[in-house]
Amino acid sequence: MREYLILFTRSVIAYFVLLFFTRVMGKKQMSQLTYFDYIVGITIGSIAAVASVDKDINVFEGSFSIIIWSVLTILISEVTLKNIKIRLWLEGEPLVIINDGKVIYKNMKKARYNIGDLLMQLRDKDVFYITDVEMAVLEPDGKLSILKKAQKSTLTAEDMNIKKPKPRMMVDIVLNGNILSRHLQQINKDEQWVIKKY
Template sequence: MPEWVTIVIRSMVSIVAVFIFTKMIGKRQLSQMTFFEYTVGIAIGDMAAIIADDVNGPMYKGLLAMSIYALFPILLGWLALKSKIIRNFVEGKGRVLIKNGKVMEENLKKERISTDELLEQLRLKSAFKVADVEFALMETNGQVSVLLKAENQPITPKKMNWQVAPEKEPQAVIMDGTIMDESLATLGMNRRWLKSELDMQGIALENVFLAQVDSNGEMSVDLYDDKLQVPSPQPRPLVYATLKKCQADFELYALSTQNEQAKLLYETGAQQLQEILDELTPYLMR
């Protein structure tokens, strides 16, 4: 057998072996890997290259070594799940870098992090002043987690006691110009509904690159021609504006009429519409 054919076969076998072993080790991203897992990955890659290049050595020896390197972190990972002590030994523990707005200088030295590096990590978390930070922790994967002080945290609907409607993942009903029937079925829609929505926006199906439908049934469209601008759907604000106008009209009629029975009827209608608006505002105005 020619030597180049041997190299091709050994390379393919080593690539398949690397793929299998890395899948066995886990799916964690590079930033989430422990130092040991990262080192094992490098060693497996080196052994795969040696298997492909060393045509004189038996292939099974290299595969056996790769198997041992791959199985060891799997075993440690299993033991770490069972024991907190082993988990702390293998993966390490987080270390506090800032507490109550005060930098823990000794912990910075232990993690070998300079002040410039700490400030860079804080800026990446939108914290530009150490005094704004309540708590900062160096995680075991090398990332810095930051908790801002309460007065510096972003305002959320929960903090403001606002009621908001639940949000669900939008479904792509057209992708690369192809209708996704499964997504339509998930939404409880069909192709007839899709065609009517496109007709309402004056868009031909063949011009659509991507179309998504949110949990409220509103469809946003991206066209193949980037120069064309598709107006954003506005049915919810229009419904809100119509209801608000009706409620205002009832109040106006109640003030204008001299008939006490009609006045009471208009005031009751205005109050009921206002209650409906209060319930629907989180769904219509978001």
């Protein structure tokens, strides 16, 4: 029974240290993570897992290791925000892969990116012919940004001189049966408006 209590305590400590530093390190969408960010996240998670279950490692030593990794990650993030050269060196830079419907093989080789990956990502964007692409850029996170040639682009309301109403942002005003006053303030409404409306 004592072992389970120790395991529980270690897990709770590792969990909250990990939770705290993931909040401090900031929010990034998975799609915004660089390969390095992804590896650092896995490493920090692995340290937390080992610290919570390995009896040979002091839970505070494991937590200290999480702190070191997190602080280094935060410092690197701050440096890359302020220094573009370091950011490009650490995260990589976007590479033009297609220009005017022609593949730039030199850049593909530089990125260790093959034609199969290129064709798959083009199909994922509903592009089936390389010649339909004005420009394709391989982003540092591995995603492909595509600009289709003008004659292959999707027709828009602007192209047809159609005036569309301005889009409005949807805001939750009731959640789990509770009125969200802060959200009502954003749209210049009050609780009486909600009651009358619904």
